[in-house]
Every structure is written in structure tokens, then in C-alpha cells.
Amino acid sequence: MALLPMFPELLKQLFRPPATNRFPAKYLPPSVTGFLEKVAAGQATLVPPVQTPPKFRGKIEYQRDGCIGCSLCVKVCPSNAIELLEETKRIRIWVDQCIFCDRCIPPRR
Numbered sequence: 001m002a003l004l005p006m007f008p009e010l011l012k013q014l015f016r017p018p019a020t021n022r023f024p025a026k027y028l029p030p031s032v033t034g035f036l037e038k039v040a041a042g043q044a045t046l047v048p049p050v051q052t053p054p055k056f057r058g059k060i061e062y063q064r065d066g067c068i069g070c071s072l073c074v075k076v077c078p079s080n081a082i083e084l085l086e087e088t089k090r091i092r093i094w095v096d097q098c099i100f101c102d103r104c105i106p107p108r109r
Contacts, residue, residue, distance in 0.1 A: 060100070062094055067091065073104035 002021035029035035038044035069089030074082045082104060084090075 056098065060095065060098060060104075062091065062093060064090065076103045077101075 004080060035044060039046055067090065069084065069091075071084045071091075073091065074084050079097050081094045081099070083092045084097045085092055085093070
């Protein structure tokens with residue numbers, strides 16, 4: 001019974017285009033270097049990258065000079081990707097855990 005709530009989403013995903021970049025070639029070549037040489041010679045083509053989606057939040061920008069070490073960003077991070085380093089009053093961002101939710105960014109004035 002646990003599969004039924006997920007079933008409509010599964011059907012939608014089957015017919016959507018991929019959200020990630022595909023490998024640059026249609027099939028995995030025996031040698032990536034050889035493949036790039038063929039691309040340079042015009043014998044092969046690269047798969048174009050996925051377009052940047054609207055409302056893309058972008059990469060994390062930590063402005064070290066503006067940080068006062070208040071740890072509010074640590075408290076609001078839903079994925080626990082930010083750690084406050086007490087001894088220096090700076091933060092460490094674990095990019096592999098970040099979900100790019102934009103909650104840690106102060107409002108722009």
C-alpha cells in the first residue's frame with residue numbers, strides 16, 4: 001500500500017525531461033580523450049547542457065567580511081549544512097549537504 005501515494009509522481013517523472021545534465025555523448029565512448037578529439041574534428045557532437053531553470057538560487061556565497069558570527073544561519077539551515085566554528089566565530093559550509101534553500105542568505109535591502 002505504500003507504493004500507491006507515490007504512483008502518480010512516478011508516472012509524471014517517466015514523461016518529464018531529465019533535470020540533470022546527461023553525459024556529453026549519447027553513449028559512453030571507449031575513451032573520453034578520443035571522443036573529445038572527434039568533437040574537435042567535427043566527427044562527433046556534444047549533448048548540450050540543461051538550461052538553467054527559472055528561480056535558480058545559484059551557488060552559496062559566504063561573505064566572510066560581513067559575517068559577525070551570530071549563528072542565525074546555522075539555526076535556520078534545514079539540512080544542517082552549516083557549522084559555526086566557535087574559536088574563530090566563522091562558519092563552515094558542508095556543500096555536499098546543502099540543499100540550496102536560500103534560508104541562510106540575509107534579506108537584500
